[in-house]
Amino acid sequence: MKPGGKHFWLLLAAILFAVVVRDVAQSLPPLGHATDFSSDFYFDAPNDMKIQTRLSGAEALPLPGGLLNVKQFKVEMFDTNGTMQAAAQAPDCIFALLEKEAHSPGHLKIVSGDGRFQVEGDGFFIKWPTNAMSLTLSNNVRTEFEHELLTPLNP
Amino acid sequence: MKTILFLILAACSGAVWAQANLALPKDAATAKTVITSDSATFDNNTQQQVFLGNVVVVDPRITLYCHRLLVIVPKKGERLSHLTAETNVVIDFVDPEKHETNHLTANIAIYNYTVANLVTNETITFTGTPGHPPRVATAQGIIHSEPLIWDRAANKFIFKSYSMELQQSITDTNNTSPVGNFLK
Numbered sequence: 001m002k003p004g005g006k007h008f009w010l011l012l013a014a015i016l017f018a019v020v021v022r023d024v025a026q027s028l029p030p031l032g033h034a035t036d037f038s039s040d041f042y043f044d045a046p047n048d049m050k051i052q053t054r055l056s057g058a059e060a061l062p063l064p065g066g067l068l069n070v071k072q073f074k075v076e077m078f079d080t081n082g083t084m085q086a087a088a089q090a091p092d093c094i095f096a097l098l099e100k101e102a103h104s105p106g107h108l109k110i111v112s113g114d115g116r117f118q119v120e121g122d123g124f125f126i127k128w129p130t131n132a133m134s135l136t137l138s139n140n141v142r143t144e145f146e147h148e149l150l151t152p153l154n155p
Numbered sequence: 156m157k158t159i160l161f162l163i164l165a166a167c168s169g170a171v172w173a174q175a176n177l178a179l180p181k182d183a184a185t186a187k188t189v190i191t192s193d194s195a196t197f198d199n200n201t202q203q204q205v206f207l208g209n210v211v212v213v214d215p216r217i218t219l220y221c222h223r224l225l226v227i228v229p230k231k232g233e234r235l236s237h238l239t240a241e242t243n244v245v246i247d248f249v250d251p252e253k254h255e256t257n258h259l260t261a262n263i264a265i266y267n268y269t270v271a272n273l274v275t276n277e278t279i280t281f282t283g284t285p286g287h288p289p290r291v292a293t294a295q296g297i298i299h300s301e302p303l304i305w306d307r308a309a310n311k312f313i314f315k316s317y318s319m320e321l322q323q324s325i326t327d328t329n330n331t332s333p334v335g336n337f338l339k
Binding site (some may be wrong): 120121134136140144145147148150 | 159186187188189190191192193194196197198199200206212214215216217219235266277307
């Protein structure tokens with residue numbers, strides 16, 4: 001991942017996370033219990049032997065109302081050459097699968113694969129209705145990118 | 156799912172394309188910007204990112220404080236072109252020529268970047284509230300102006316309906332439309 005499009009990466013990271021959340025909704029048993037789970041998702045052919053997304057968690061607990069509580073949730077997304085594009089981590093996350101929402105009062109951190117961009121905060125809410133996604137971080141938000149905010153003035 | 160992945164790939168392509176068309180700072184390898192805020196929202200439907208509450212932006216040349224910072228995410232192949240900082244806006248920036256730190260306050264700051272007929276327009280327009288116009292303090296003095304425009308492409312300030320406080324305590328008021336050269 002090269003520098004550039006700095007603000008765009010904020011959104012991209014959110015997209016990556018939201019996509020993974022969608023995968024979780026498709027892959028985790030909504031009524032089951034799982035511990036130390038890890039699921040790999042592969043690219044389509046001809047790269048169908050290469051991992052595109054890896055989801056992992058320490059524990060998945062079903063909750064009333066179709067909710068799913070995942071502990072130590074982690075998402076890693078890779079390029080076809082095996083390079084990590086982005087990773088997101090949350091020690092605690094509750095998924096409302098039917099509503100296509102995820103939230104937690106806990107911490108969320110998203111880091112680009114090269115470490116040049118990251119955003120983190122405490123308390124988050126993700127919603128991914130059809131063709132739209134949004135991420136809200138409610139407290140102590142810190143965003144870092146290895147660029148200047150605006151183009152520098154020429155001396 | 157494939158649609159979403161396509162969007163991601165398109166996003167990646169856009170970022171790389173934008174990079175190829177950006178003039179990187181000389182110290183790009185060490186340039187770093189940190190934005191802290193109470194909360195933030197990233198919405199790909201409205202293409203907006205909003206940082207809210209005690210927003211502080213620190214980069215190598217500018218420190219920005221405000222209550223609310225709105226970023227319009229550029230479309231594919233385009234660069235960052237619009238920012239709006241609102242409420243108690245404070246900017247400390249370094250004059251690249253004189254290496255002096257200048258202090259600017261306003262109620263609203265709007266950054267716009269456009270290119271028309273091969274001409275780049277890059278401005279930050281500052282506006283105040285009644286009785287409290289934008290204010291820039293430099294080593295030469297203090298100027299109040301409503302509005303106050305920072306023409307970043309030309310690297311100069313444009314003052315309208317301004318008053319000036321020089322270091323020698325000379326006050327000049329009720330002038331219109333001068334072009335400041337604090338940065339030149």
